[in-house]
Each structure stands twice: as C-alpha cells, then as structure tokens.
Amino acid sequence: RWMLDGLTVDGIETRGPAEIPSREEALRIYTEGSAWFAHDENRRGRLTPGMLADLAVLSDDYFTVPISDIAKIKSLLTIVGGQIVYAAGPFSDLDATHR
Structure with missing residues (x-):
C-alpha cells in the first residue's frame, strides 16, 4: 500500500x-x-514458460480494491515450486497439512 x-x-x-x-x-x-x-x-519474477511458477490466489483484486484496503488482501492459495504450501477459504480442502 x-x-x-x-x-x-x-x-x-x-x-x-x-x-x-x-x-x-x-x-x-x-x-x-x-x-x-x-x-x-x-x-522467477514472471509467469512465463521456463520460470518457476510460484503464485498466490488473493482474496481481492489488487487492481481494483481501494488503495487503503490493499494491506487487507490475504492469500487464499499459495503455490511454491509447484506445491501448495497454503490453502484457505474456498481452497482449504487443498491444504496439504490437513490430508
């Protein structure tokens, strides 16, 4: 923010x-x-072929949420090295720690 x-x-x-x-x-x-x-x-640093595809699915749209609310955005799904390392909300059933 x-x-x-x-x-x-x-x-x-x-x-x-x-x-x-x-x-x-x-x-x-x-x-x-x-x-x-x-x-x-x-x-890393870009989502392009040949790069590590680490990414996060966010709770809100970074591009449209009011700037004052950007700090409130949370990750709902985080993937590192092709593995799910965090999952919450609608993705909580994918959380590897609860399998």
Whole structure:
C-alpha cells in the first residue's frame, strides 16, 4: 500500500504524485524487481514458460480494491515450486497439512 500512496502509518505524505507508480508498475517492482535484487531474475519474477511458477490466489483484486484496503488482501492459495504450501477459504480442502 505504501508504494501506491506514499503515506506513513500516521497518514503523512512522503512522496509527491510524480513519484508514485501505477499499480502495474508497483506489482512489477515487487515481483520482477525482487527477483532481480536476489540475482534470480532468470528463474522467477514472471509467469512465463521456463520460470518457476510460484503464485498466490488473493482474496481481492489488487487492481481494483481501494488503495487503503490493499494491506487487507490475504492469500487464499499459495503455490511454491509447484506445491501448495497454503490453502484457505474456498481452497482449504487443498491444504496439504490437513490430508
């Protein structure tokens, strides 16, 4: 959320509008940027053939939920290395820890 509104917990602006990325740019920074920072951009950071397809199914649509509610988004299903590592809500029957 902070990346998209630039507000501190107390609501103080830390950046101007020109310094705030779009939601798509913020997502790219968080995913591809994190992979690059870890020197692993050739294996992760994008959902493309040949890459690790780690992903999360979220409780809300990141692109449409109000920015103030982004921090409330939760993972309902998390897949790492092709394995389900967390499942909740409508996916709870897939949780490997309860099989």
